[in-house]
Amino acid sequence: MRRYLLRRLLGAIPTLLVIATLAFAMLHAVPGGPFDAARPMEPEIRKAILAKYHLDEPVWQQYLHYLGDLARGNLGPSFQYRGTSVNELIAQGLPVDLAVGGTALLLALLAGTSIGLYAALHRNSRRDWLLMGLAVAGISIPLFVIAPVLVLVFALKLHWLPPGDWVAGSLAHLVLPAVALALPYTAYIARLTRGSALEVLGSAYIRTARAKGLPLRVVMLRHALRPTLLPVVSFLGPAIAGVITGSIVIETVFALPGIGRYFTLGALNRDYTLVMGITILYGALIIACNLLVDLAYALLDPRVRHEP
Amino acid sequence: MSLRHGLWQDAWRRLRRNRAALASGVLLIAILCAALLLPLLSPYSYYAPDWDHLIEPPAFRGWHFLGTDALGRDLLVRTLWGCRISLLVGIAASLVTVTIGVLWGTIAGYVGGRVDALMMRSVDVLYSVPFIPFVIVLTVLFGRDLLLIFIAIGAVSWLDIARIVRGQTLALRNREFIEAARVAGVGTPAMILRHLVPNLIGIVIIYATLTIPTVILFEAFLSFLGLGVQSPMTSLGSLVAEGAGRMQSYPHLLLVPAVFLAAIVYAFNYLGDGLRDALDPRDR
Numbered sequence: 001m002r003r004y005l006l007r008r009l010l011g012a013i014p015t016l017l018v019i020a021t022l023a024f025a026m027l028h029a030v031p032g033g034p035f036d037a038a039r040p041m042e043p044e045i046r047k048a049i050l051a052k053y054h055l056d057e058p059v060w061q062q063y064l065h066y067l068g069d070l071a072r073g074n075l076g077p078s079f080q081y082r083g084t085s086v087n088e089l090i091a092q093g094l095p096v097d098l099a100v101g102g103t104a105l106l107l108a109l110l111a112g113t114s115i116g117l118y119a120a121l122h123r124n125s126r127r128d129w130l131l132m133g134l135a136v137a138g139i140s141i142p143l144f145v146i147a148p149v150l151v152l153v154f155a156l157k158l159h160w161l162p163p164g165d166w167v168a169g170s171l172a173h174l175v176l177p178a179v180a181l182a183l184p185y186t187a188y189i190a191r192l193t194r195g196s197a198l199e200v201l202g203s204a205y206i207r208t209a210r211a212k213g214l215p216l217r218v219v220m221l222r223h224a225l226r227p228t229l230l231p232v233v234s235f236l237g238p239a240i241a242g243v244i245t246g247s248i249v250i251e252t253v254f255a256l257p258g259i260g261r262y263f264t265l266g267a268l269n270r271d272y273t274l275v276m277g278i279t280i281l282y283g284a285l286i287i288a289c290n291l292l293v294d295l296a297y298a299l300l301d302p303r304v305r306h307e308p
Numbered sequence: 309m310s311l312r313h314g315l316w317q318d319a320w321r322r323l324r325r326n327r328a329a330l331a332s333g334v335l336l337i338a339i340l341c342a343a344l345l346l347p348l349l350s351p352y353s354y355y356a357p358d359w360d361h362l363i364e365p366p367a368f369r370g371w372h373f374l375g376t377d378a379l380g381r382d383l384l385v386r387t388l389w390g391c392r393i394s395l396l397v398g399i400a401a402s403l404v405t406v407t408i409g410v411l412w413g414t415i416a417g418y419v420g421g422r423v424d425a426l427m428m429r430s431v432d433v434l435y436s437v438p439f440i441p442f443v444i445v446l447t448v449l450f451g452r453d454l455l456l457i458f459i460a461i462g463a464v465s466w467l468d469i470a471r472i473v474r475g476q477t478l479a480l481r482n483r484e485f486i487e488a489a490r491v492a493g494v495g496t497p498a499m500i501l502r503h504l505v506p507n508l509i510g511i512v513i514i515y516a517t518l519t520i521p522t523v524i525l526f527e528a529f530l531s532f533l534g535l536g537v538q539s540p541m542t543s544l545g546s547l548v549a550e551g552a553g554r555m556q557s558y559p560h561l562l563l564v565p566a567v568f569l570a571a572i573v574y575a576f577n578y579l580g581d582g583l584r585d586a587l588d589p590r591d592r
Binding site: 012014015018019022025027136137139140141142143144145148149152156226237241244245248249253263264267268270275278279282283286287290293 | 317392435436437441445446448449521525533545548549552555556562566569570577578
């Protein structure tokens, strides 16, 4: 197990290198730099600024420079927010994303698996049809429609919750963004769980357990739950990547100060280092989560535990 | 009565029995026809304002059936143009996706060995790349070009198809007809295009159908961030984004395009599920 972990961690390094290189190459391949402002600068000032950010060096030197900093965990200075480093901006924004994204994932997991199991137990009943129809609707209606509608109903009409903005530690401000972000994944997980539960419930060992007289509840929890959850666990990797994307929309709708906002603004303002830094952070998050998912998979399924 | 019982006849029979999938197919064809024909028949265009009818709710008296937007443009015509653009983006990007995915998967699966290891290892690496940020940056930097949106979306969503197709190719590779073709001296490119790809059509159709709605949603997402097609041209995503800003006073601006968008995505999902059951009946 420890060797497997070590190998996976080492394997993450080339992946991160690919991400960093792609981001660097793309941002440097395009015409226009971060300091091509509408108002022309004095040539001396321009030169000084370019020199300060190493933008006057040849590209390969800038690349090595960037990788060197990256290896030390330094993502460089932000071009747009003068005097602030990308690390500081991320440190400001990341807690918001972790709170919203984490809550959303947890909600989606709990609600999605419960709904899926319920629908599977009442297979082909009216309730099953209704729930699965709702689930397809949840997948089909985009986040940026659901989120404003939730704001309209729960904040502007009913005044139950604040319509947006962020107060650290305030649960009321967390509810709407997290629920909106969770809805599509709840729907997807519910569908996955239902399908997988039906497959598991049809298998011979479940029939045996039922035949020897165990009540349905015990069979579900003790025998059927773990194999049912396997596809859900493997969906968590893509789900986490999706939550990251979704958080960009959510932050726009609810005016949250997370890194998604910095990312969109950074891309519009050609803030190279900010965009590269956030992209690399996203990549690292996805890699870490995929690793966790694989480890969880090994815990749930004894068949994969002893693979090399 | 026909006595032929090929794969396609069986699949068609199974699909016909699936009412939800069949209704979805009919709905999609109807939307496609409406999107292609109705704007030609309507007296209004997607760009010209009608100054006498600014921001009107849906009315069945006048000619603006579904109302107008803040600039007096007919909402029905704009929504149908939005459907056109969204369907175009969805179908074109899915073609790009499927082409790359199928070629990548069949080559890796058929050639095997070190090539396979290298190709699939790079798919693993690409799985960890956060592509959506990359697409956002691309569209910001290179301008909001529709063609670029196709290519960008197509280029990032082929990974799943490549994996599935490779698995299928591995299963096909040892079948007798492939061996027979190899003995007859068929080279690798001809083998892939003439013998492997035709046998993968079923699975490819399923995944193409399921890719289209994701692409449409993704384009809508880009449009929502203001990175999609540029005004006065429109897509369902940008219409929804415009409508979301005014939904409190004028809910029809949000509802009309949102209903079309949801209907298209819903129908493609049901059709894809139906096709999966029809073409690949092992699961049931």
